[in-house]
Amino acid sequence: MGNGRPASALLSRAAGVLVLVVVVVAVAAADHDDAGGGAKNGSSAAPRCDLFQGRWAVDESYPLYDSSRCPFVPDVFDCRRNGRPDAAYLKLRWFPSSCRLPRWVIAAVARVHTRTQHLITLYDTHFCRFDGVELLRRWRGKTVLFVGDSLSMNQWASLACMLHAAVSDTARVSFTSGEPVSSVRFLDYGVSVVIYYSRFLVDVVDEPGLGRVLMLDSMRDAAAWLGADVLVFNTWHWWTYKGASQVWDYVQDGNNTYRDMDRLTAFSKGLSTWARWVDANIDASRTKVFYQGISPSHYTSSSNDDEDGEVAAADGGCYHQTRPLQESTSTDGGGGALLPEQVVVRGVVGSMTTVAVSLLDVTGMSELRIDAHPSVYGGPGREGMDCTHWCIAGLPDAWNHVMYAMLLAQRT
Numbered sequence: 538m539g540n541g542r543p544a545s546a547l548l549s550r551a552a553g554v555l556v557l558v559v560v561v562v563a564v565a566a567a568d569h570d571d572a573g574g575g576a577k578n579g580s581s582a583a584p585r586c587d588l589f590q591g592r593w594a595v596d597e598s599y600p601l602y603d604s605s606r607c608p609f610v611p612d613v614f615d616c617r618r619n620g621r622p623d624a625a626y627l628k629l630r631w632f633p634s635s636c637r638l639p640r641w642v643i644a645a646v647a648r649v650h651t652r653t654q655h656l657i658t659l660y661d662t663h664f665c666r667f668d669g670v671e672l673l674r675r676w677r678g679k680t681v682l683f684v685g686d687s688l689s690m691n692q693w694a695s696l697a698c699m700l701h702a703a704v705s706d707t708a709r710v711s712f713t714s715g716e717p718v719s720s721v722r723f724l725d726y727g728v729s730v731v732i733y734y735s736r737f738l739v740d741v742v743d744e745p746g747l748g749r750v751l752m753l754d755s756m757r758d759a760a761a762w763l764g765a766d767v768l769v770f771n772t773w774h775w776w777t778y779k780g781a782s783q784v785w786d787y788v789q790d791g792n793n794t795y796r797d798m799d800r801l802t803a804f805s806k807g808l809s810t811w812a813r814w815v816d817a818n819i820d821a822s823r824t825k826v827f828y829q830g831i832s833p834s835h836y837t838s839s840s841n842d843d844e845d846g847e848v849a850a851a852d853g854g855c856y857h858q859t860r861p862l863q864e865s866t867s868t869d870g871g872g873g874a875l876l877p878e879q880v881v882v883r884g885v886v887g888s889m890t891t892v893a894v895s896l897l898d899v900t901g902m903s904e905l906r907i908d909a910h911p912s913v914y915g916g917p918g919r920e921g922m923d924c925t926h927w928c929i930a931g932l933p934d935a936w937n938h939v940m941y942a943m944l945l946a947q948r949t
Contacts, residue, residue, distance in 0.1 A: 588633045588939050589898045592865035593905060596630035600930035601667055602702030607929075609697045609712055609721055611690065612916040616928035621914040623859045626928065631902060631935040634866075638667075638938050667938050669703025675945075676766070678727040684762055685771030686736050688832045691926055692769065693732040695933035697721040700730065718761075733762060736775040739807040741785050748786035750794070753806040756814050763818065767944070769897075770811065771829035773878055774925065776804045801877055808885045816891040825947060827940060828886055830898045831879050835907045835924040855910040855924035866901045876900065895943055899936050906932050 604610050604617060612619070631638070683693040700723060701710060709724035717734040740755040762768065775784065777800055788798045790806060819826060837854040875883070879900055886894050903909075909932040911923040927933050 588638070588942060589902055590866045591631060591633040591902065593629045593861050593902075594632055594864070595625075595628050597628065599630055600627040601934055602698050602930055604698065604930050607694075607698035607701055609694050609701070610929050611694060613911065613919060613923070614691060614694060614926060614929040615916070616911050616914040616931075619911070619914040619916045621912070621928070625859055626906075626908045627930055629861070629906075631938065633939075638942050667699060667703075667934075667941060669700045672941060672944075673700060673703070673723055673726040673728050676726065676728045679766035680729040680731060680764065681767040681769070682731045682733060682762060682765035683769045683771070684733045684735055684738065685769075685829065686734070686774045687926060688774055689769065689771040689829060690732050690734065691832075691929065692771075692829060692933045692936055693719075693730065695929050695931075696937045697730045698929065699934060699937060700728075717758075731765070733758075736772065736784065737807055738770065738772045738811045744787075747794075749784065751785040751788045751803070751807075753788065753790045753803060754810050756810060759814055759818070765824060767825045767827070768819070769827045769829055769940070771832075772808070772811075773804065773831055773882075776800050776807075801881060804878065805881045805885065808881065812885050812889050812894075815894065816889055819892050821892045825944065826892055826894045827943075828882065828894050828896050829936070830882060830896055831876055831900045832925075832927075833876075833900055833904045835910060836922075855907050855912050856922055858908045858910075858912070860908050861905045862907050863905055866905065895947075897936060897940055897943075899939075902935065903927075903932060 604615055617624070681696070683689040701721070704710070704723065704725070711720075711722045711724060713720050713722075718731060719734075720729055720731040722729045735758065737751065738756065740752045740757050742750050742752055742755070742757075744750045778784070788795050788803055790798070790803075815826060835854045835858075882896070886896055906927075907924075909927050911926055911928055913922060914928075915923045915926075
């Protein structure tokens with residue numbers, strides 16, 4: 538058995554690949570209390586709004602819902618119920634640079650290849666709160682499917698709660714919880730919001746005489762994901778685990794089986810398998826596909842990660858954090874150097890040939906929110922520090938608000 542090759546060559550190639558980016562061309566707002574105005578100094582040019590560059594600011598009308606009234610929140614994400622005493626983290630709203638997240642948008646979309654920018658011209662814009670009823674009406678009869686690990690579950694629970702808060706108390710809503718599938722169905726609209734739990738997207742298979750094998754070119758469960766109208770994929774969190782928290786014994790790449798492999802190389806190979814599957818199996822005229830970008834952790838030490846993504850309280854960088862690291866992403870729009878795993882995601886998504894996958898590039902906006910993790914408030918029976926997942930209500934609501942804007946711009 539051999540070892541996988543390092544990913545340096547892959548990173549070098551991928552770094553030059555531009556990913557699908559949603560950039561809104563909008564009229565600049567004089568301030569965040571103004572819905573917008575004409576261009577200044579007689580110029581007809583409008584500044585670009587990058588939905589993933591911006592700032593966090595207090596909005597006293599937040600949060601968008603009361604987590605205590607949402608029956609879909611997993612215990613580990615319900616920080617307030619688990620005793621978190623501060624509430625300032627609930628009041629922060631995401632404001633993209635030069636514009637606002639829209640309630641609804643009438644847009645002309647210039648669809649281009651994923652290697653170039655995805656430009657949206659706003660002809661009419663109303664900037665206000667997330668409108669869950671409107672989204673349910675637009676999604677009538679449709680299924681929104683999240684496929685991924687517990688960070689996908691974070692986003693799924695957030696969206697389900699946002700929609701649940703929007704409907705009346707008499708609305709018919711059903712909830713089924715299982716493994717690997719859980720579902721919230723809004724019966725009056727025929728809308729299903731579903732999570733399919735998959736750590737790697739590719740398979741882990743029990744092989745007799747060998748053990749658990751991470752198969753980088755196999756997706757036996759993927760047929761279950763067909764038929765959804767919106768697909769939101771995610772993986773990365775589990776690729777780095779080693780030792781007792783590692784959930785596989787060997788990794789298989791084609792006809793070769795290894796005891797271990799450079800994790801970034803393995804991640805790239807597995808994600809490339811997913812990309813080929815999407816290109817070959819998804820009808821882009823019917824299904825919108827998103828990839829949830831890399832969600833950052835805030836540990837001061839990652840060496841003690843256990844299988845739940847926790848470390849001892851003394852090593853938890855998010856412990857007792859009640860404010861963001863800073864208010865804004867970088868003013869130059871760069872957000873600093875990309876993480877290696879971000880480079881892999883951008884390279885793989887950018888290389889797709891058939892389906893335009895929209896990247897929810899949440900890393901930069903989320904890196905600021907060291908205050909938004911469960912920390913020690915992960916619920917009864919959970920020891921240690923969780924600086925990986927996110928409290929609900931909280932940061933994932935902003936991810937969904939951005940996705941909402943992107944969907945509306947795509948006329949979904």
